[in-house]
Amino acid sequence: MHARLIIQLEDFPEEGRYLQGEVDGAVFGIDNDEIRSAGPIRYEFDTQLYENELVLRGSLATEFDMRCNRCLAHFAYTAEIPDLTLSFDVKGKACLDVTEALREELVLVLPSYPKCEHAGLDCEENDIIRDFRLAKDPEPGVELPTPSGNSVWDALDKLPK
Numbered sequence: 001m002h003a004r005l006i007i008q009l010e011d012f013p014e015e016g017r018y019l020q021g022e023v024d025g026a027v028f029g030i031d032n033d034e035i036r037s038a039g040p041i042r043y044e045f046d047t048q049l050y051e052n053e054l055v056l057r058g059s060l061a062t063e064f065d066m067r068c069n070r071c072l073a074h075f076a077y078t079a080e081i082p083d084l085t086l087s088f089d090v091k092g093k094a095c096l097d098v099t100e101a102l103r104e105e106l107v108l109v110l111p112s113y114p115k116c117e118h119a120g121l122d123c124e125e126n127d128i129i130r131d132f133r134l135a136k137d138p139e140p141g142v143e144l145p146t147p148s149g150n151s152v153w154d155a156l157d158k159l160p161k
Helices: 099-108 124-129
Strands: 006-008 017-023 035-037 041-050 053-067 074-089 095-097
């Protein structure tokens, strides 16, 4: 595992280069009770050097330990980008550090409101309160009740108008 992904551009093969490996997850700088990096960044890229441009096509993945915003339980979450294309200007450069670009791409796919469901788990709060599970893709104009039979809007409808 490397601390950074640095691509040497000198003597770059005309047919491109295949890159596969891991970069230390410490590059995220995320380590608190809400979220922490739990593994290395795994990458797999086909790279091609054009005149002044380096193009990377491939995939990224890494693990995080997150805390559910509903039940406060910790869960493992895998951030993945299966089909990624990145382009870098390399004019006048002998090498290129792409670590920060990989880090940014993975941070952008993290859920802003982590829930157990993001890891495919059942949230304890869903089982206790039974009012959190909503239809993910309801038909337009159709209000679907929660498992308890009540609409999530019932409390708002009771407010004075």
